[in-house]
Structure formats: C-alpha cells, structure tokens
Amino acid sequence: MLLIRGLVKRYGARTILDGLSLAVQAGSTVAIVGESGAGKSTLLNLIAGLEEPDEGRIELAGSELSALDDDARTLVRRRSIGFVFQAFHIVPHLTAFENTVLPLVLLGIDASERAARAQRMLQDVGLGDRADAMPRELSGGELQRVAIARALVHRPSLVLADEPTGNLDPDTAYSVLALLAANARAGDAATIVVTHSEAAARHADRVLRLAHGQLADGREAATARAR
Ligand SMILES: Nc1ncnc2c1ncn2[C@@H]1O[C@H](COP(=O)(O)OP(=O)(O)OP(=O)(O)O)[C@@H](O)[C@H]1O
Ligand SMILES: [Mg+2]
Numbered sequence: 001m002l003l004i005r006g007l008v009k010r011y012g013a014r015t016i017l018d019g020l021s022l023a024v025q026a027g028s029t030v031a032i033v034g035e036s037g038a039g040k041s042t043l044l045n046l047i048a049g050l051e052e053p054d055e056g057r058i059e060l061a062g063s064e065l066s067a068l069d070d071d072a073r074t075l076v077r078r079r080s081i082g083f084v085f086q087a088f089h090i091v092p093h094l095t096a097f098e099n100t101v102l103p104l105v106l107l108g109i110d111a112s113e114r115a116a117r118a119q120r121m122l123q124d125v126g127l128g129d130r131a132d133a134m135p136r137e138l139s140g141g142e143l144q145r146v147a148i149a150r151a152l153v154h155r156p157s158l159v160l161a162d163e164p165t166g167n168l169d170p171d172t173a174y175s176v177l178a179l180l181a182a183n184a185r186a187g188d189a190a191t192i193v194v195t196h197s198e199a200a201a202r203h204a205d206r207v208l209r210l211a212h213g214q215l216a217d218g219r220e221a222a223t224a225r226a227r
Helices: 040-047 070-080 096-106 111-124 140-152 170-187 198-203 219-226
Strands: 002-011 014-024 029-033 055-060 081-084 158-162 190-194 206-211 214-217
Touching (some): 002 040, 014 040, 014 055, 014 190, 014 214, 040 158, 040 190, 096 140, 140 158, 158 170, 170 190, 170 198
Parallel strands (some): 029 190, 029 206, 081 158, 158 190
Antiparallel strands (some): 002 014
C-alpha cells in the first residue's frame, strides 16, 4: 500500500503541492482529476522518486522512499513501480515486443519466461499481432497500449499512469482503464490513474480532484459530468 503524508512541492516561489495526503490500498484504483497545471504529473513524479519533495513522507509497503539513497530508490522503482508516462517514452528503435520486455530484462528474468510474459501482456492490451512492429508503424493509441504493457509486465505493486487514455477513442480508453483496474485487483497493485476520461470514474474505486495543492473527493463532480 501507498501512504503519503504532508507532501509539499514548490517550484521557486510557486507552491504546487501544499501538504497533500493520500492512502491507496493494495488492489485498489484511485483516479485523479484536475485542471491542467494543477500538479498531477508532479505528484506522480514525486511518488516515482523522479523528483524530490520539499516536505512530507511517501511510504511504499512500509518503507519511506526519501530515506533511501539513489541506488536503493532505483531498485524500488524497477521492481515495484510501473509508470505510464504522459509522453509514452517508447524506445523508437525497439519493436513493440522489445519495448514491453525491457523491464523484465532489467530485472534479469530468464529469456523464455520473459518472452512468454511480454507476449501475453501484449495480447492483454490487444496488440498480440503487432509484437514485431516498430513504434513508427504504430498509431498513437497503439503506442499508448505498448506503454501500458511495459508498465504492467513486471507485476509492480504500484502502478502510476499519467493520462494513459489521452490519445485513445472512448471504447479503447474504456478497455484500457478496465485493464488497469483489473490488473490492480488481480495483482494486488495500488494504482493511480491521472485522467480526464469520464470512464475513469466508473472503473476507479475512488475519484479525487487535485486543486490548490490538495486532494478532495472528486466523485461528485465526475458523476455529475457523466450524467
Ligand atoms: N521543473 C519545473 N520547474 C518549474 N515549474 C514546473 C516544473 N514542472 C512543472 N512545473 C509547473 O508546475 C505546475 C504543475 O505541473 P504539472 O505538470 O504537475 O501539471 P498537470 O496537473 O500534470 O497538468 P496537465 O494536465 O497539463 O498535464 C505547472 O504550472 C508547471 O508549469
Ligand atoms: Mg500532466
């Protein structure tokens, strides 16, 4: 489970996160909504250890991330976190399969097991027949699904997805969010999805709105919009 307390992040004189707290249980999915510039990506980057908070604590499975040195934090990130970036970060000269299998290579999983797992993961996101395609041959939505396959393939205990449905049509967006929520339940992974999609409100266990550097219940606003 993920536990955040009193998180503060400032850029210069601007306070982006202002004492934010959040708990996400293993197996549950939280959707975070909020206006552009509210600090959603900043929050995910802090949780992933890609940026340092000015104040506050982030605990993953009982261990405090800011107490770890850089090497230990990199290990936690590799083993326990799956990240779908807002701008995919797909490696352009590797195929869909090679991109997906990458986290398992970094973890030293043996070749036949990692191939089977990566292929099954690509099937789960609907790209089983595009495994050998290069990124330039894939559509925006297909690339996004490769990014999701790569984020889930090592069965992380924490999944962070920054607008994973931004380039998808509503049907594909719906199935991607269903997949993330199902993965959370099946793999006991705490999952945080930043999204503007109405479908998120239906798949997530909780919807929270980030505004003024804090999180508040966002379910009402989301369901009101969906009506
Ligand atoms: N490295 C940085 N230096 C200075 N300001 C930054 C930096 N990174 C982000 N910001 C600012 O912090 C604020 C929050 O940015 P963030 O990317 O977290 O927003 P967001 O909620 O993800 O927005 P969007 O929905 O557009 O992706 C923005 O005003 C942004 O310009
Ligand atoms: Mg963002």
